Amino acid sequence: MLTGFMEGLLCCLASKSTNVVVPVETSEPADGYEFVEVKPGRVLRVRHIIPERSVVEEPTGQGGIISxxxxxxxxxxxxxxxxxxxxxxxxxxxxxxxxxxxxxxxxxxxxxxxxxxxxxxxxxxxxxxxxxxxxxxxxxxGAAGEPPASGQTDQSQQPRxxxxxxxxxxxxxxxxKISACKETHPDVAVFFIHGVGGSLDIWGSQLDYFSKLGYEVIAPDLAGHGESSAPQIAAAYTFYALAEDMRLIFKRYARRRNILIGHSYGVSFCTFLAHEYPKQIHKMVMINGGGPTALEPSLCSIFNLPTCVLHCLSPLLAWSFLKAGFAQQGAKEKQLLKENNAFNVSSFVLRAMMSGQYWPEGDEVYHAEVTVPTLLVHGMHDKFVPVEEDQRMAEILLMAFLKVLEDGSHMVMMECPEAVNTLLHEFLLWEPTTPPLPKKESKTRPETARAQTDNTKAPSEARPATARQTSSNEDEEEKPDSKAKK
Structure with missing residues (x-):
C-alpha cells in the first residue's frame, strides 16, 4: 500500500502515468502471437492459432432455417x-x-x-x-381501476x-441458415474478446481447449491491455475507438462462418459486430454481459478521480475486484489473476476506459434487431452483473439460451473452465431442426376429402336416375339465390 502511494505521488510530480504497457518490438508471429497495427502507432497483440487438421470435412447437413x-x-x-x-x-x-x-x-x-x-x-x-x-x-x-363506461369511450379515445x-x-x-460448427470445418473462426482490465490471457483455458479440438481461434488484447500499445490520449479508449479496432481485427481474420465470444465489456463489441455483419456472424456467446441498455458513464464514480489518486488506490481496487469477481477469495484466485494478467492496467487506461463507455445506440431496440443465435452464460455469484440483466437480455434477443453456473462469478471462465468449455462446445455443435411446413398439412386434407367422396360414389351408382333428378331439382332451386349473390 505504501509503495503504491509513493508511486502515485511520483506520478503526480512527473505528470505522467506509470506502468505503461508497451508492445514487444516485433511484428512476426511467435508462439501463436501476432502484433497488428490497426492504426499508425496503435498496435494490438493478437493470439492467432491455426491448428493442423488431419481430416477436413465440409458441413454435410442442411442445417436449420430460421425465418x-x-x-x-x-x-x-x-x-x-x-x-x-x-x-x-x-x-x-x-x-x-x-x-x-x-x-x-x-x-x-x-x-x-x-x-x-x-x-x-x-x-x-x-x-x-x-x-x-x-x-x-x-x-x-392510465391508472384506471375499472373499464370506462359506454358514454366515456369517446372521451378516452383521443388521449389514447x-x-x-x-x-x-x-x-x-x-x-x-444455422448449422453445426465442427472443429474439422475450415471455414469456422472463433473470436474471444475480453472486458475492462482483462487481457487475452484470461481465455487461456478456452484457447487451449478449442485449438486442440481443431478450431481456429483469435483473441486480441484491447488497447492499453496486455501487451498492446497504450496511447496516452483519453479519446483512444472510447467505445467507438475500441469498436473500430475490433472491426479491423474481425475483417482481418474473419472466415465464412464466425463465432463471437465476449466477456463483460467485450460483449458490447460482439453485439456491435453482430449488428454490423449479420451474415458473417454465425453464433454469439455473452458471458456476464449485462442487460440490453445503452452505455453511459456514471458521473458519481470512483473512476472519475484523478489518475494519481486512482494509482494510490490501485491495491484497494485490485482487492475489490478479487472480492467481487470471484466466488471464493483464496490463494488459487489470486494466482489466477497473476498468471492471466487480469486487472493489470495503468490507472490512466482504467480511468479512460470507464469514462469512455458512451454508446447511446446500444439500447433495447438495437439488441432486438440482432438475429444471431446467442448463448448467455452467467455466474450466479457475480456481484458486477445481476442475473436479472441477463434474463432481460434473453427476453429481448430473438433467439437466446440462458445458462447459469452456480459455482461461478464474474470471471466464470477462469473459475469453472471445464463447465464453460462444455457449454461453448455444445453450443458450437448445436444445429436446430427445421419443422415441417404447415402448407403440407393443408394439401393432404383435400386428398382425403376426395377419397371419401370417391368411396361414397360407389353405392350411389346403383340408382343414377334418382340421383340426377334430385341434383337437377336442387340446382333449379339454387339458381335464383346464386344470381342474387353475384
Missing part, C-alpha cells in the same frame, strides 16, 4: 412492443426465446413506462395476444391515440 419476421414498435412513453410475424416461424425458435411454444403473430416483449416504474424483470414466459394487448391498453389508459402514437417502427424480415 425472422419481427415488428418492433417504440412508443413515446418508453414502451417497447415486439411482435413476431410470418407463417413460417420456427417452433424451436419460439421455444428458445420464451421457454414454451406459442402461436405466430404473438407479442413477445413489453416494457412499462420508464418514467413511472421500472420494467418487470424475470424469466420469460409465453404470453398470448389477448393478455399482452390488454396490458398495453391498461398502461395507455396520442399516447400510443409510435415514435419508431422497425420491421425485420430475414432468413438464416
Amino acid at each position: 425472422c419476421k419481427r415488428k418492433i414498435t417504440v412508443y413515446r412513453n418508453g414502451q417497447l412492443f415486439i411482435e413476431n410475424l410470418g407463417d413460417r416461424a420456427s417452433a424451436e425458435l419460439k421455444h428458445c426465446q420464451n421457454g414454451e411454444t406459442e402461436q405466430n403473430s404473438t407479442v413477445e416483449v413489453e416494457l412499462t413506462d420508464c418514467a413511472n416504474s421500472s420494467p418487470p424483470v424475470g424469466v420469460p414466459e409465453a404470453r398470448s395476444d389477448s393478455v399482452t394487448a390488454g396490458k398495453v391498453e391498461a398502461s395507455d389508459a 391515440k396520442r399516447r400510443r402514437k409510435p415514435k419508431r417502427t422497425v420491421v425485420i424480415d430475414c432468413e438464416r
Whole structure:
C-alpha cells in the first residue's frame, strides 16, 4: 500500500502515468502471437492459432432455417412492443426465446413506462395476444381501476391515440441458415474478446481447449491491455475507438462462418459486430454481459478521480475486484489473476476506459434487431452483473439460451473452465431442426376429402336416375339465390 502511494505521488510530480504497457518490438508471429497495427502507432497483440487438421470435412447437413419476421414498435412513453410475424416461424425458435411454444403473430416483449416504474424483470414466459394487448391498453389508459363506461369511450379515445402514437417502427424480415460448427470445418473462426482490465490471457483455458479440438481461434488484447500499445490520449479508449479496432481485427481474420465470444465489456463489441455483419456472424456467446441498455458513464464514480489518486488506490481496487469477481477469495484466485494478467492496467487506461463507455445506440431496440443465435452464460455469484440483466437480455434477443453456473462469478471462465468449455462446445455443435411446413398439412386434407367422396360414389351408382333428378331439382332451386349473390 505504501509503495503504491509513493508511486502515485511520483506520478503526480512527473505528470505522467506509470506502468505503461508497451508492445514487444516485433511484428512476426511467435508462439501463436501476432502484433497488428490497426492504426499508425496503435498496435494490438493478437493470439492467432491455426491448428493442423488431419481430416477436413465440409458441413454435410442442411442445417436449420430460421425465418425472422419481427415488428418492433417504440412508443413515446418508453414502451417497447415486439411482435413476431410470418407463417413460417420456427417452433424451436419460439421455444428458445420464451421457454414454451406459442402461436405466430404473438407479442413477445413489453416494457412499462420508464418514467413511472421500472420494467418487470424475470424469466420469460409465453404470453398470448389477448393478455399482452390488454396490458398495453391498461398502461395507455392510465391508472384506471375499472373499464370506462359506454358514454366515456369517446372521451378516452383521443388521449389514447396520442399516447400510443409510435415514435419508431422497425420491421425485420430475414432468413438464416444455422448449422453445426465442427472443429474439422475450415471455414469456422472463433473470436474471444475480453472486458475492462482483462487481457487475452484470461481465455487461456478456452484457447487451449478449442485449438486442440481443431478450431481456429483469435483473441486480441484491447488497447492499453496486455501487451498492446497504450496511447496516452483519453479519446483512444472510447467505445467507438475500441469498436473500430475490433472491426479491423474481425475483417482481418474473419472466415465464412464466425463465432463471437465476449466477456463483460467485450460483449458490447460482439453485439456491435453482430449488428454490423449479420451474415458473417454465425453464433454469439455473452458471458456476464449485462442487460440490453445503452452505455453511459456514471458521473458519481470512483473512476472519475484523478489518475494519481486512482494509482494510490490501485491495491484497494485490485482487492475489490478479487472480492467481487470471484466466488471464493483464496490463494488459487489470486494466482489466477497473476498468471492471466487480469486487472493489470495503468490507472490512466482504467480511468479512460470507464469514462469512455458512451454508446447511446446500444439500447433495447438495437439488441432486438440482432438475429444471431446467442448463448448467455452467467455466474450466479457475480456481484458486477445481476442475473436479472441477463434474463432481460434473453427476453429481448430473438433467439437466446440462458445458462447459469452456480459455482461461478464474474470471471466464470477462469473459475469453472471445464463447465464453460462444455457449454461453448455444445453450443458450437448445436444445429436446430427445421419443422415441417404447415402448407403440407393443408394439401393432404383435400386428398382425403376426395377419397371419401370417391368411396361414397360407389353405392350411389346403383340408382343414377334418382340421383340426377334430385341434383337437377336442387340446382333449379339454387339458381335464383346464386344470381342474387353475384
